[in-house]
Amino acid sequence: MTFLEALSAGFSLVAQWESIFFLGLGVLVGVFAGAIPGMSATMAVALTLPFTFALQPISGILLLLGVYKGGIFGGSIPAILIKTPGTPASSATSLDGYPLAEKGRANEALSMSLYSSCIADLISNLALILFAAWLASFALNFGPPEMFALIVFSLTIIAGVSGDSLIKGIIAATVGLILATVGLDFIGGTERLTFGSVELRGGLNLVPMLIGLFALPEIIAYIRNPSEKDQKVRALGHSVLKWVDFRRSLKSIFRGSFIGVFLGAIPGIGAAPSAFLSYSEARRSSPNRDNFGKGELEGVAAAEAGNNGVAGATMIPLLSLGIPGDIITAIIIGAFMVHELTPGPLLFQNNAEIVYAIFIGLVASSFLLLIVGSVAIRAFRYIADVPANLLFPGVLVLCFFGVFAINNSIFDVAVMLAAGFVGYLMLIFRFPAAPFLIAFILGPMLENAFRQSLLMSRGSLEIFARGPITILFWCLTVLSITMIIRSTVKAARLKREAARSAQSMQKE
């Protein structure tokens, strides 16, 4: 089959009402599932899988892809409205999205999140279609040592989300790293910090930690001091996104999309680190740097571009090598296998029409996301208008149900409550939650990659400089740390000078 024949065969597979229907249905299911706290995109895809068995192969795969895309965007809705990230990937979105909602600009934040998601999604899909082969060979060269160097570099983004005090950010990150070690030792299989508890052997689950850290502190603060929020009437969340705001965020959207494509093509990283990396890069280079974390539209745009940019790119290792990049693509491989399709290089030879149908379907999904997302925003934005004394109890109930449902485990609910208490203490003492979370997500990857590398090299450290990719990331890490030190020193000097001039003014 020539390229054009395959393309037209693929097009005729997608250009049926049935395919478009299932793709749209998938996006719809995904957006709503992603919007429910605790119901991550992964779970939504897993729960949809059995329904695809009875469908045509292409309809089933498009349905799953729709759920995936919709789910990643849907997670940003509760992240913005109630500071409860629907998926781990959307926690970076709540850093600026929730302050915006507090100011009555929920609709703006949601619109920005949607446009940014759709653009990043489209870029990611185009990257898949155009650069799949090139990015796949890159992914194949990405072994444990390269992964280690990348994660070390990614840890420097903690500085970008630490807020006022770098020291506090580093302390929070250290606690996150320590808590990530709870459970079974990955290499030796021994127990760590489990205190004999069977439940702790499985480690602390990410989603209960996430919801506990982000959503609960707000609620505890409200319970302790309800009058503060009740008197401060929230403006209605119907403000409209301005073209100027959108335009100045475009640079961050594109940068975030490329970060997403790059990290998505590497198996095993996922959308959450990408969102944080994109966010911290945007903050570093934005003229509105100081406004980040206090309600900056560009921050929402960057975070969402970072996590949606991953969505198309994770299909690169899947389609070209047959490797699942994350849990979601592992589930999608299941759908391929059930329909007797073999993901990997053979797919291009034997079922080229399916490959092109997936390509066309992915591009179509970006546009369907725009339509479904606009409708969803209209439906959900009223949540921003609900008074706190009604909203917070509802959120609390939702958190309990969502966290319990992940694993049918009361222990997870206890983890959420404990994380909520820690999160509240962090709020009081002004410790930022984001570095904690990033370290908690990256910690296991860091340790696994480090120890796998040392196993490969029989303990020789030379393996960490084994090729151009590792050296590139080491250079980036050094550069990044130098810049952090310089800006910290500069900020301290400015502060001193400001204090001195204030003193001398007083003397006069």
Place this chain on the structure above:
Amino acid sequence: MRKTLTAMTLGAATAAVAVPALAEYPTRPIQMYVPYGPGGATDISGRALANALADIVPRSLVVSNRTGAGGATGSVAVRDADPDGYTLLFARVGSHTVNPAMNPNLPYTIDEFTFIGMYEINPVACVVNSDSGIETIEEFVDFVKETPGGATFSSAGVGTMPHFASLMVLDAFGVEDLADTVIHIPTEGDGQALTAVLQGTADIFCGSSSPALPFIESGQMTPLLVTSSERLDGFDAPTVEEVGKPELLALVGWTAIAGPAGLSDEVVEKWGAWLEEGTQNPEFNRLLTSGGSIVQYMSPEDTVQFVEDAYDVFRALVVELDLEID
């Protein structure tokens, strides 16, 4: 009015409470735990079985995941449940033979479960990267012997089937001092373990044949050995009997239904009959075979025998080769 209503509700409630003692099992939905994550091999086959049983079992089967600690979290949850037949487990080769045989610190033993019946077997295949130039298991064994401390194998984690499988195969082929000659590189699942072979991080992977099949078909990997008694479709590799190692036939994956220890005979017998009928469902068979499994029903007695035999073989080897996880 209100009084009658209360009386009626009370009456209904008493009736509902009284019924289980009198009526036949099952009188309410049955909770079935998958000890691994959603979308994984055990999850897919478990849910497919529940679908096939939907018309056979008089009450609904509620399948849910209890993930964590290599299957230990879900297994312990079922062990601690009441042995009334309403909380059951999809027990897996990893959680119920390999891990118990390798890990003395596991919070449960296989004696704490009642095995109800097996329904699925997954043969193990050993695969290497096609670029390695290795084409037979003998060549690989020579490679291991020539480069002591140089060969690596990947697994889905400590105490999983692939961790044990590579060691058992190499031992069968006479490789000595396994702890020093080969290096174990654990990853987080079969997909990552195969990726490691594809990237050259590991030299060999021995595990369930189904996730390896795509890489074999595309020519990225070469199969060296399969542990089924007959050759496997798509795998151009000899069986363990052909290479003269029939003892490796014990090295297969499986999924069975189990409950807490002390399940009544009534429950076990009923489930035996349901499974026998359910495993004949054509849709269920199509789904499992497309995933590379062999549908095989085993009666409760045969299942217990099979699991105990496999455990004894594995345990003996773990002790002999000092493979215990400490």
